[in-house]
Amino acid sequence: MGQIITVASGKGGCAKTSLAMILSGTLASEGYQVAVIDADPNTCYFQWYKLYEGPAIDCSCEIRQEEIVDCAQAKALDFEVVLIDTAGFGNTTAAFAAGTADTVLIPVMPDRASAVEAMRSARQVQAFGKAGRREIPFRIVRSRWNPRGLVERAIVGDLMAAGLPLMEQYLSDLSDFGKLSLSGKVPLRGKLGTQARLLVAELVSCAALPPVPARRAA
Ligand SMILES: Nc1ncnc2c1ncn2[C@@H]1O[C@H](COP(=O)(O)OP(=O)(O)O)[C@@H](O)[C@H]1O
Ligand SMILES: [Mg+2]
Numbered sequence: 473m474g475q476i477i478t479v480a481s482g483k484g485g486c487a488k489t490s491l492a493m494i495l496s497g498t499l500a501s502e503g504y505q506v507a508v509i510d511a512d513p514n515t516c517y518f519q520w521y522k523l524y525e526g527p528a529i530d531c532s533c534e535i536r537q538e539e540i541v542d543c544a545q546a547k548a549l550d551f552e553v554v555l556i557d558t559a560g561f562g563n564t565t566a567a568f569a570a571g572t573a574d575t576v577l578i579p580v581m582p583d584r585a586s587a588v589e590a591m592r593s594a595r596q597v598q599a600f601g602k603a604g605r606r607e608i609p610f611r612i613v614r615s616r617w618n619p620r621g622l623v624e625r626a627i628v629g630d631l632m633a634a635g636l637p638l639m640e641q642y643l644s645d646l647s648d649f650g651k652l653s654l655s656g657k658v659p660l661r662g663k664l665g666t667q668a669r670l671l672v673a674e675l676v677s678c679a680a681l682p683p684v685p686a687r688r689a690a
Contacts, residue, residue, distance in 0.1 A: 473548050473549065474505075474507075474547070474548040474549075474550075474551045474552045474553055474554055474682075475548070475552070475553055475554070475574045475575070475680065475681055475682060476544050476545075476548055476554045476556065476572060476573045476574050476575075477495075477553065477554070477555050477556070477573060477574065477575050477576075477577060477675075477680060477681075478555075478556040478558060478566075478569040478570050478572075478573035478575075478576045478577070479491050479492050479555065479556065479557050479558060479576075479577045479578075479579065480558045480560060480561060480566045480569065480570050480576055480577075480578060480593060480597075481560055481561070481578045481579055481580070481586075481589055481590060481593045482560045482561040482562055482589045482592055482593050482596075483560065483580075483581075483585065483586050483589035483590070483593075484560060485581075486579045486580060486581050486586050486589070486590075486615070487579040487581060487613075487615035487616065487643070487649075488512075488557055488558065488560070488579055489512070489516045489517050489520070489557050490579075490615065490643075490649050490652070490653075491577060491579050491613060491615065491643075492508060492517050492555050492557035493517065493520055493652060493653075493658065494643075494652070494658055494664065494668045494671075495555060495668070495671070495672070496508050496529050496555055496658075497524070497526050497529070497658025497660075497668075498658060498660070498665075498668040498669060498671075498672055499553055499555075499672060499681075500526055500527040500528060500529050501526060501527055501658070501660050502669075502672060502684050502685070503527075503684065503685040503686075503687045504552050504553050504681075504682075504684075504685055505530075505550075505551045505552045505553070505685075506529050506530065506551060506552070506553045506554075506555065507529070507530040507531070507532070507547040507550070507551040507553070507554045507555070508521070508529055508530070508531045508532075508554075508555045508556075508557065509531075509532055509533070509534050509540070509543055509544060509547065509554065509555070509556045509557070509569075510531065510532070510533045510534075510557050511533075511534055511535055511540055511556050511557060511558045511559065511565050511566065511569055512535070512557055512558060512559035512563075513535050513559060514559065515533055516557075517531070517557045518531060518533050520652075520653060520656060521656075522656075523654075523655065523656030524656040524658075525655075525656050525657050526657065526658055530547070530550075530551060532547075534565075535559075535565055536565065537564040537565045537567075537568050540556070540565050540568045540569050540572070541568050541569075541571070541572045544556060544569065544572050544573075545572060552682055552685065553681060553682075556569040556573070558570075560593075561592075561593055561596050567596070567600060570596070570597050570600050570608065571600045571603070571604060571608070573608060574609070574680065575608075575609045575610065575611065575675075575680035576597045576608055576609070576610040576611075577610070577611055577613050578590050578593045578594060578597070578610060578611070578612050578613065579612075579613045579614075579615050580612055580613070580614055580615070580627070580631070581614075581615055581616045581617075582614075582616060582617060582618070582621060582623045582624045582627060583623065584623075584627070586627075587627040587630055587631065590612055590631065590636070591630075591631070591634050591636065594610060594612070594634070594636050597610045598610075609678075609680065610637065611637050611638070611639045611675075611678070611680070612631060612636050612637065612638045612639065613639050613641075613642070613643070613671070614628075614638065614639070614642035614643065615642070615643040616643070616644075616645040617642040617643060617644060617645065618644070618645060619642065639671065639674055639675075640674060641667060641670045641671045641673075641674045642667070643664070643667050643668075643671070644663060644664075644667065646663060646664050648662065648663075648664040649664075652664075672684075
């Protein structure tokens with residue numbers, strides 16, 4: 473049974489789809505069998521997927537709240553990792569996608585609204601877990617992040633004070649993200665490539681991902 477990772481936050485534009493793009497491309501390049509479910513009616517991931525160039529990724533779209541759980545669990549029978557890109561917690565499908573996840577990743581960007589929404593999203597994940605009488609592991613992933621920035625440091629203080637689990641690895645503010653959305657090529661080298669690989673390694677170390685497979689696609 474593969475691991476289901478749902479990317480979610482109530483905040484629009486906080487890097488959910490970008491995270492799904494770089495994680496899926498990096499995981500595929502490391503030899504994982506990866507399926508992505510685009511659960512956002514805007515189908516941003518799916519539109520990008522049509523441009524995607526790299527080792528195979530399976531991609532399907534499912535926005536129906538009554539279907540997303542079956543869809544994710546069926547994919548998890550055939551793939552090592554199932555990533556679900558959501559439209560955020562304003563949307564019931566995202567709630568079901570979080571409910572069936574092994575791990576929820578909540579991206580945050582360096583602005584107050586994004587941090588407040590990350591905290592609210594974390595409480596929602598905890599509530600979905602309680603509803604199903606289990607704990608759903610979740611992690612905050614910082615994107616467009618400069619760890620020395622004043623705003624960033626204040627936000628980290630707030631997130632830590634709220635007891636939220638921050639991933640150590642963050643994604644810097646990089647123009648590569650804009651290029652990625654146009655080219656469909658996930659950089660495996662350079663700063664973004666390195667940060668994405670370190671993010672994967674950290675997800676492996678906290679058991680959100682299975683170990684890197686022996687077979688490697690690239
Ligand atoms: N680390 C980053 N550096 C620079 N731009 C980023 C970064 N992360 C995301 N972006 C940009 O932010 C915008 C919103 O990201 P997106 O992934 O579409 O958010 P969401 O899916 O949460 O609505 C996109 O234009 C994306 O390229
Ligand atoms: Mg999106």
